[in-house]
Amino acid sequence: xxxxxxxxxxxxxxxxxxYKQEFxxxxxxxxxxxxxxxxxxxxxxxxSVFFIVLSNGGPVSMIWGWLTAGFFTTLVxxxxxxxxxxxxxxxxxxxxxxxxxxxxxxxxxxWIVGYSNTIYLMAxxxxxxxxxxxxxxxxxTVASNFSWAPTTAQLxxxxxxxxxxxxxxxxxxxxxxxxxxxxxxxVNFALILVVIISLPAxxxxxxxxxxxxxLGEFENINGWPDGFAFCLSFLAPLWxxxxxxxxxxxxxxxxxxxxxxPWANMMSTSLAVITGVAVNIAVVxxxxxxxxxxxxxxxxQPFATASCCPASISFTTPYMKILYRCCIITLAASRQTxxxxxxxxxxFSFWIYRINKFSGTPVNAVWVVTGVAFILTLLVFxxxxxxxxxxxxxxxxxxxxxxxxxxxxxxFKNDFTPGPFYTGRLSAPISIISxxxxxxxxxxxMCPATPMLSSVSMNYTSACLGAWVLLALVGYYFPFNGLxxxxxxxxxxxxxxxxxxxTSSAESMEKSGDSDNLEKKA
Numbered sequence: 358x359x360x361x362x363x364x365x366x367x368x369x370x371x372x373x374x375x376y377k378q379e380f381x382x383x384x385x386x387x388x389x390x391x392x393x394x395x396x397x398x399x400x401x402x403x404x405s406v407f408f409i410v411l412s413n414g415g416p417v418s419m420i421w422g423w424l425t426a427g428f429f430t431t432l433v434x435x436x437x438x439x440x441x442x443x444x445x446x447x448x449x450x451x452x453x454x455x456x457x458x459x460x461x462x463x464x465x466x467x468w469i470v471g472y473s474n475t476i477y478l479m480a481x482x483x484x485x486x487x488x489x490x491x492x493x494x495x496x497x498t499v500a501s502n503f504s505w506a507p508t509t510a511q512l513x514x515x516x517x518x519x520x521x522x523x524x525x526x527x528x529x530x531x532x533x534x535x536x537x538x539x540x541x542x543x544v545n546f547a548l549i550l551v552v553i554i555s556l557p558a559x560x561x562x563x564x565x566x567x568x569x570x571x572l573g574e575f576e577n578i579n580g581w582p583d584g585f586a587f588c589l590s591f592l593a594p595l596w597x598x599x600x601x602x603x604x605x606x607x608x609x610x611x612x613x614x615x616x617x618x619p620w621a622n623m624m625s626t627s628l629a630v631i632t633g634v635a636v637n638i639a640v641v642x643x644x645x646x647x648x649x650x651x652x653x654x655x656x657x658q659p660f661a662t663a664s665c666c667p668a669s670i671s672f673t674t675p676y677m678k679i680l681y682r683c684c685i686i687t688l689a690a691s692r693q694t695x696x697x698x699x700x701x702x703x704x705f706s707f708w709i710y711r712i713n714k715f716s717g718t719p720v721n722a723v724w725v726v727t728g729v730a731f732i733l734t735l736l737v738f739x740x741x742x743x744x745x746x747x748x749x750x751x752x753x754x755x756x757x758x759x760x761x762x763x764x765x766x767x768x769f770k771n772d773f774t775p776g777p778f779y780t781g782r783l784s785a786p787i788s789i790i791s792x793x794x795x796x797x798x799x800x801x802x803m804c805p806a807t808p809m810l811s812s813v814s815m816n817y818t819s820a821c822l823g824a825w826v827l828l829a830l831v832g833y834y835f836p837f838n839g840l841x842x843x844x845x846x847x848x849x850x851x852x853x854x855x856x857x858x859x860t861s862s863a864e865s866m867e868k869s870g871d872s873d874n875l876e877k878k879a
C-alpha cells in the first residue's frame with residue numbers, strides 16, 4: 358500500500374505543476390508496472406501484427422528486426438521517461454511542450470501535441486479493438502471447422518461490441534484495475550512461457566526449421582527493396598511495445614509518480630524486448646518455411662498456423678489479449694482527453710472535464726474516446742490495406758506527439774529540472790538519437806505496404822493524420838467571433854485554489870508577453 362507521506366509528496370508536486378489532486382492514487386510501483394506491461398502483452402501483440410513482419414522479411418525481420426526496433430524504442434522510452442520524472446501529470450506530452458518550448462510558439466505547439474497525442478491514443482483504442490476482433494473471429498472460424506467466414510460488416514459489429522466492453526471496464530474504479538495487476542502480470546508471463554516451452558514440444562518435426570533458416574532467411578513478399586521492407590517490419594514491434602506514455606497519463610493516479618512512472622516504463626519496455634525476441638525465436642524455429650501458405654491462412658490470423666500450436670493456445674490468445682489490453686489503452690486515452698479538456702482545449706470541454714462521483718473516473722471522456730475510435734474503425738470498409746492504416750496511424754501520431762516535447766526540451770532555453778530518473782550527460786545524445794529515429798519511422802510508415810499503388814493498396818495514414826492536424830490548426834486559427842484557440846487558449850491552466858494569484862498574474866503576463874517570468878513562477 359502506498360503511504361500517506363508519498364501521497365502528500367505527490368499532491369505537493371502536482372500542486373507545483375498547477376493542478377489539484379482529483380483522482381485517487383491507487384497504483385503502486387508494481388501496479389504501475391503492471392499497467393505498462395499489460396499494455397504490451399507480448400504474445401497477443403505479436404499475434405496481432407504477425408502478418409506485417411512475416412511479409413516484410415520473414416525470419417530475419419522477426420528476430421533481428423525486433424531487436425533493432427527494440428533498441429531504439431528503449432532510447433525513446435528513456436527520453437520520455439526523463440520528462441515524466443520531471444513533471445508527472447496526466448497531460449504529459451502537451452504539458453511538457455508548453456513548459457519547455459519558446460514563449461513565441463509554446464501555445465501553438467502545445468495545442469498540436471495535445472491533439473496529436475489524443476488522436477494517437479484514440480487510434481490505439483481502435484487498433485487494439487480491431488486486433489481483438491480478428492482473433493475472436495479466427496477462433497470462431499476454427500471452431501466451426503472453417504465453415505464460417507466473417508464479412509467486414511460482421512467484423513465491424515464485433516469490433517463495436519469490443520469497444521463498448523472496453524469503455525464499460527474503463528469506467529470502473531481504478532482501485533479494481535490496480536488490484537488485478539499481480540494476476541495480470543502472472544498470466545502474461547505464463548502465456549510467454551507456454552509459447553516458449555510448449556510450442557517446440559508440440560510442433561511436428563516437418564515444421565521445425567534449422568538455425569540457418571531461422572536466423573538468416575530473408576523473404577520479401579510485398580515487393581519493396583529488401584532494406585525498406587526490413588524497415589516496414591518495424592511496425593510490428595513498435596506497435597507492440599511502444600506505448601509507454603500510457604503510464605504517463607495515469608501519473609495523477611500513481612503513488613510516488615515521479616519515480617514509479619519512469620521505472621515502470623523502463624522495466625516493461627526492457628522485458629518486452631527480451632521476451633518478445635524469445636517468443637519470436639520460438640515461433641521462427643517452429644513455423645515451417647512456407648510463408649505464402651502461412652499468410653494465406655483462411656482465418657486471416659496466421660499466427661495459429663505458423664505456430665502449429667495446440668487448439669488451447671490458439672483459443673486462449675485472444676482472451677488473454679482482452680484481459681491484458683482491452684481497457685488499458687482506453688484508460689490512458691480517457692485520462693489524456695480529460696487532462697486536455699481540463700485546460701479547455703477540446704470542444705465541449707466543460708462536459709468532458711467531469712469525474713463521476715460514484716466511480717471516481719472521467720466517464721464522459723471514456724465515451725468520447727470510444728466514439729472517435731468507432732469512427733476510425735470505419736476505415737476497415739476501405740479494404741485490408743486500409744486496416745493497416747489504423748496501426749500505422751497509432752505509431753505516426755504517437756511519434757509526432759513525442760518528437761515535439763523532446764525537441765523543445767533540447768532546443769529552447771527553459772527551466773527543465775530533472776526528476777529521480779535522469780541519465781545525466783547521456784540524456785542529450787539519447788534524446789537526439791531518439792528524435793532522428795522517430796522522424797525516420799514516421800516517413801517509413803506513411804509509405805504504402807506495396808509499391809504497386811492503387812486505391813486498395815494506398816496507405817491512408819498521412820491523409821488521416823494530415824486531416825486531424827489540419828482540423829486542429831483550423832480550430833486554433835478560426836477567425837470568427839474569437840472562437841479560435843489563438844484567442845483564448847493559454848496552454849495548461851492551473852486549477853488549484855492556492856494558485857489564484859498565479860492565475861491572475863498569468864493573465865497579465867500573457868497580455869504583456871512576459872511568458873518567461875510566468876514559466877519560472879509556475
